[in-house]
Amino acid sequence: MSTPTSNDEKFGPLVPDTPANPPTYDIKLTGHHVTIVPVHPIHAEALYAQVSGPSNASLFDYLFDDPPESLSAFRASLAKKAETTNPWTYTILLNTTSQPVGLASLMRMELPNRTIEIGSILYTPTLQRTPAATEVQYLFASYVFDTLRFRRYEWKCNDLNKPSIRAAKRLGFVYEGTFRQHMIARGRNRDTAWFAMLDGEWEGVKRGFEGWLAEGNFEQGVQKRRLEEFREG
DSSP, X not given: XXXXXXXXXXXXXXXXXXXXXXXXXXXXXXXXXXXXXXXXXXXXXXXXXHHOSGGGGGGGTTSSSOOOSSHHHHHHHHHXXXXXXXXXXXXXXXXXXXXXXXXXXEEEEEGGGTEXXXXXXXXXXXXXXXXXXXXXXXXXXHIIIIISOXXXXXXXXXXXXXXXXXXXXXXXXXXXXXXXXXXXXXXEEEEEEEEEEEHHHHHHHHHHHHHHHSGGGEETTEESSOHHHHHHO
């Protein structure tokens, strides 16, 4: 005689009818170190100076955009991004200088399923490996979960992009598998590593971000505890 099963066991739990909202360009996300604003062609000149030239070409190794060939081409690219939704592209401004130091996009939104992805992340050398870089990800995640009310927040990258994989894990995204031969990127095979953060996980991840970013966690600019330690308790 079989044991009766509940509908939750048979079909999965019901999802509360609280729809997510799509991102907007009418925002300003402000932290201690950075402010995130909609991308605009006026950001082109300052960014171009930091990402152009052979010495910076590796910044684009795993991006869909190629290194900019000229300032005018880069400005046109930002203008096109500013007119595009899904993805929505934003500029990262450093609060101490008000200068652009990076770009990132919210993309591949599936509104009925309340899923969205962070991607096309371009950090200039000024932003890389700084508390400001981590704060960028805290501000985006807070916007996605606390303001827009998504259930699932994704991070995907080329499986060969080991720094991106390390970053995803450090930031609290959970590895879910690798999609083999997921796409062709610049004529080459790309296996894609898949990560996600869920709304039910966000409060713990959020506390970790806030603990790590607190002023008391740094002494002369050096962290006292790693971000992962704050999530571990």
